[in-house]
Amino acid sequence: MLNPVTTTPPAPSDFALEELRKESTMGTEGTTVAREVRVIDLSDFEARRAEITEQLWSAAVEIGFFQVSHHGIAQADIDAAFARSAAFFAQAETTKAQWPLARNAGWESRAQIRPSTGKADLKESYQVTRPRMAGLWPTEAELPGFQADTLGFEAQCWAVGMRVLSCFADKLGMERDFFTRAHNPASPHYQSTLRMLRYFAPQPGQEPGAWRAGAHTDFDCLTLLFQRPGQGGLQVLPGKEMEGRAWTPVEPMEGVITCNIGDMLMRWSDDQLPSNFHRVKNPAAHEYQGDRYSLAFFCQADEDVLIHSKSGKYPDITAAEYLKQRISANFSNKY
Secondary structure, three states: OOOOEOOOOOOHHHOOOHHHHHHOOOOOOOEEOOOOOOEEEOOOOOOOHHHHHHHHHHHHHHOOEEEEEOOOOOHHHHHHHHHHHHHHHOOOHHHHOOOEOEOOEEEEEOOOEOOOOOOEOOEEEEEEOHHHOOOOOOOOOOOOOHHHHHHHHHHHHHHHHHHHHHHHHHHOOOOOOHHHHHOOOOOOOOOOEEEEEEEOOOOOOOOOOOOOEEEEOOOOOEEEEEEOOOOOOEEEEOHHHHHHOEEEEOOOOOOEEEEEEOHHHHHHOOOOOOOOEEEEOOOOOOOOOOOEEEEEEEEOOOOOEEEOOOOOOOOOEEHHHHHHHHHHHHOOOOO
């Protein structure tokens, strides 16, 4: 059995982040190609657990990304979350600046510089990490009900993420609740994050080579992404096909959550589950030209959890130190 917790974190100098090296090579345009994006039905989950587990594992191993339907989050709740996001970003910049990003919580604008591009993503975001939100919530006067409703939606996302991760735990020979214990919302070390994102509409004279989001892999175990129909731009690259640089568009659909494996789970699985590159392109002239909104939930193991490679392929690292290094490579002075 893998123990999710360590009390003696290794020194940061011991860590080799191969993920960053790979990401730094991914700035080229590449080509696009149509591929299957599997949609896995999670309905009647407990009765169909074995079947669903095999479907999730197959999609994750072979592709690294997939979509899930009948996941238990009502469309009305998703629509309400997008409405809250739009209301937040509609606030004046001087208002949003009251809640500055630090340690994966708070607001930033054009602050994320991807190693793949060396340029700031053309977006703003607001990140919710439960134990780190002191002083970072809008007041009831500014956005009534925002805090309570956002935390309610975050909890729904967590439940879906843990259900999917429990299937991967089964396949990896771990206890079924391994990842649930490693992502504990009641812990002061909890660092899973709900991120509201607004990608800016194209502007005249926009800097060449800038992307709404440059090519990257995610830092976490599993990402859940909600998109709005008509607001496309997401492109993915299967984890085992990185060298081909052939990207696949993932069109937004109501009723599904797009999921991808992150680097934490790739390490935990000794690369059985590949973390895939993805990016968000700027729209072509014939495509929707307005702002693009999305919602992402990152299942990031708690700070005191040890990410352990059973084969020894990767050095042990605490989730706190791992996330710190990855954030520091993307944001300046934000951790």
